Amino acid sequence: MTNWFDGSLPEPSALTGFAQNRLVRDAENRDGHSLESAIAHPKASFHLFAGGKALVRKDEAPTATFNAREALQFEPNMAGAVLLGHDETGPRLAVPVALDGDPLEPYRLYDLRSVLYSSAVQDEEAGAIAQAASMLHWHATNRFCGKCAASTAATNGGYRRDCAACGSQTFPRTDPVVIMLGIHGDKCLLGRSPHFPPGWYSTLAGFVEPGETIEDAVRRETFEESGIRLGKVRYHASQPWPFPHSLMIGCFGEALSETIHFDGTELEDCRWFDRHELDLMFEDRHPEGFKCPPGKAIAHALIRAWAKQP
Amino acid sequence: MTNWFDGSLPEPSALTGFAQNRLVRDAENRDGHSLESAIAHPKASFHLFAGGKALVRKDEAPTATFNAREALQFEPNMAGAVLLGHDETGPRLAVPVALDGDPLEPYRLYDLRSVLYSSAVQDEEAGAIAQAASMLHWHATNRFCGKCAASTAATNGGYRRDCAACGSQTFPRTDPVVIMLGIHGDKCLLGRSPHFPPGWYSTLAGFVEPGETIEDAVRRETFEESGIRLGKVRYHASQPWPFPHSLMIGCFGEALSETIHFDGTELEDCRWFDRHELDLMFEDRHPEGFKCPPGKAIAHALIRAWAKQP
Numbered sequence: 001m002t003n004w005f006d007g008s009l010p011e012p013s014a015l016t017g018f019a020q021n022r023l024v025r026d027a028e029n030r031d032g033h034s035l036e037s038a039i040a041h042p043k044a045s046f047h048l049f050a051g052g053k054a055l056v057r058k059d060e061a062p063t064a065t066f067n068a069r070e071a072l073q074f075e076p077n078m079a080g081a082v083l084l085g086h087d088e089t090g091p092r093l094a095v096p097v098a099l100d101g102d103p104l105e106p107y108r109l110y111d112l113r114s115v116l117y118s119s120a121v122q123d124e125e126a127g128a129i130a131q132a133a134s135m136l137h138w139h140a141t142n143r144f145c146g147k148c149a150a151s152t153a154a155t156n157g158g159y160r161r162d163c164a165a166c167g168s169q170t171f172p173r174t175d176p177v178v179i180m181l182g183i184h185g186d187k188c189l190l191g192r193s194p195h196f197p198p199g200w201y202s203t204l205a206g207f208v209e210p211g212e213t214i215e216d217a218v219r220r221e222t223f224e225e226s227g228i229r230l231g232k233v234r235y236h237a238s239q240p241w242p243f244p245h246s247l248m249i250g251c252f253g254e255a256l257s258e259t260i261h262f263d264g265t266e267l268e269d270c271r272w273f274d275r276h277e278l279d280l281m282f283e284d285r286h287p288e289g290f291k292c293p294p295g296k297a298i299a300h301a302l303i304r305a306w307a308k309q310p
Numbered sequence: 311m312t313n314w315f316d317g318s319l320p321e322p323s324a325l326t327g328f329a330q331n332r333l334v335r336d337a338e339n340r341d342g343h344s345l346e347s348a349i350a351h352p353k354a355s356f357h358l359f360a361g362g363k364a365l366v367r368k369d370e371a372p373t374a375t376f377n378a379r380e381a382l383q384f385e386p387n388m389a390g391a392v393l394l395g396h397d398e399t400g401p402r403l404a405v406p407v408a409l410d411g412d413p414l415e416p417y418r419l420y421d422l423r424s425v426l427y428s429s430a431v432q433d434e435e436a437g438a439i440a441q442a443a444s445m446l447h448w449h450a451t452n453r454f455c456g457k458c459a460a461s462t463a464a465t466n467g468g469y470r471r472d473c474a475a476c477g478s479q480t481f482p483r484t485d486p487v488v489i490m491l492g493i494h495g496d497k498c499l500l501g502r503s504p505h506f507p508p509g510w511y512s513t514l515a516g517f518v519e520p521g522e523t524i525e526d527a528v529r530r531e532t533f534e535e536s537g538i539r540l541g542k543v544r545y546h547a548s549q550p551w552p553f554p555h556s557l558m559i560g561c562f563g564e565a566l567s568e569t570i571h572f573d574g575t576e577l578e579d580c581r582w583f584d585r586h587e588l589d590l591m592f593e594d595r596h597p598e599g600f601k602c603p604p605g606k607a608i609a610h611a612l613i614r615a616w617a618k619q620p
Contacts, residue, residue, distance in 0.1 A: 005542040013523040028534045131521025142456040149454035211441025213323040214548040224338045232315040235545040238524040
């Protein structure tokens with residue numbers, strides 16, 4: 001019998017950024033009273049958001065998790081709160097606050113990329129912040145019913161919005177995105193989007209469309225962006241990606257062709273890289289200044305897993 | 311060097327139902343004129359839908375794909391059309407029609423489960439129908455802007471809805487769902503939902519939530535529904551699931567515990583099954599009348615892949 005569960009722990013997904021969310025969601029038991037009870041809980045803790053950014057207290061022990069007393073000075077809008085889950089002491093909530101400009105020291109607002117890359121907060125907090133930011137964005141963009149235009153209201157701890165006018169229910173949205181490293185012999189395929197920082201090359205990526213398998217989406221997106229045909233596809237890892245509420249599904253794809261075509265709009269360059277070049281990029285000493293996305297991005301995890309393959 | 315792309319083709323995902331969609335989407339090149347051009351194309355073909363059901367011409371060569379002339383007799387609402395992609399002859403579109411009651415013979419309406427299980431249409435058509443039904447449902451439930459309640463209008467072949475009032479853009483929705491077979495030694499974990507046909511047992515499943523990896527969702531849903539703790543998780547296959555627009559992500563999970571707890575609401579039973587019982591269920595001769603979901607469901611693919619493991 002083959003080993004049905006080969007691979008080692010921690011699994012590749014657990015090594016990506018935003019993946020260390022340890023809150024217990026207890027999704028089956030959310031109901032119309034969950035939010036109210038959580039807010040009233042004496043040990044409730046809060047993540048606070050203004051304009052899509054997370055509030056961080058930047059002192060000797062930086063944190064993005066506040067107790068009720070500390071949260072209250074920012075006038076949280078509890079009507080817009082979402083119950084994220086429970087930690088060992090009590091419920092954790094995400095709450096929007098209204099801030100006029102920057103907060104006073106030692107408080108600062110961090111955008112989500114800074115939360116991911118700066119190590120300003122603990123990895124577990126970053127995971128909860130990703131969940132929170134995705135949920136708050138979903139509420140902000142679903143205030144009205146898509147079927148009848150009436151106002152909708154949140155229930156079930158923030159995990160459902162109901163339309164009293166037509167009775168329709170809407171649930172939080174998570175957009176699956178495939179992100180993949182095409183491989184041809186001893187080379188892998190990376191592209192450069194016009195939006196990237198200078199020198200960056202990364203894996204190709206795109207939204208899974210309705211009616212598509214993960215593997216078909218990997219092949220379609222790779223062909224559309226680079227002209228490269230992929231055959232076999234292998235899943236590697238996934239990553240929560242709160243921009244605004246995606247699930248990155250990381251795969252390897254076996255390239256069946258080698259000649260790259262790209263149209264210059266989606267990508268401004270697309271090339272094959274060998275392991276030696278990748279090593280230079282990891283160490284930031286590539287002669288042409290090429291770089292990989294940083295370590296917590298699933299793109300980095302895919303590139304490194306292949307480059308460092310024994 | 312290990313074989314980076316082990317596993318054989320066809321890949322497990324290609325063997326699930328709704329997965330044989332061979333239309334070329336050419337997603338990068340959709341624009342504001344795509345739909346108009348496709349409808350005007352002399353070789354355009356159409357899938358027609360009424361009340362979420364697909365129209366099928368049930369004669370000696372059953373089909374759900376109609377040319378413009380045949381489609382026109384059903385008074386298609388071309389303003390609500392979606393461009394699915396291109397086959398070898400021309401563009402394929404999904405169009406709602408207004409039908410008062412059942413159509414006349416030889417036409418019939420098939421709900422999507424019948425499309426999947428009845429073999430009334432070709433597998434490639436079933437895949438295109440899944441894409442079409444998901445897209446049409448998304449349009450029907452996103453007629454108004456969730457941010458400002460103004461009307462939205464479709465563009466880009468039906469792959470975007472724009473709000474002229476506030477400028478927001480909305481894209482088709484695909485909901486990732488984990489569906490998993492928990493395994494403990496020589497037994498696997500199946501549950502019975504109150505909604506299942508008599509005797510059915512199937513894999514557990516649930517929506518991936520914002521801010522969650524695939525693996526964490528597999529472990530959370532399994533624990534919430536059955537009380538079983540999973541450790542390692544292995545991806546197996548995915549399946550488009552147009553109820554209304556999900557992506558099933560099929561995994562195996564290594565059970566760390568054996569004692570099942572379920573609360574009777576989500577599941578009315580949950581049990582361990584060994585391979586001998588599964589064989590009896592595949593052959594429909596289990597002494598207690600237990601059955602598995604049919605072959606085209608990813609649940610069946612997961613159960614069979616483990617049961618028939620060499």
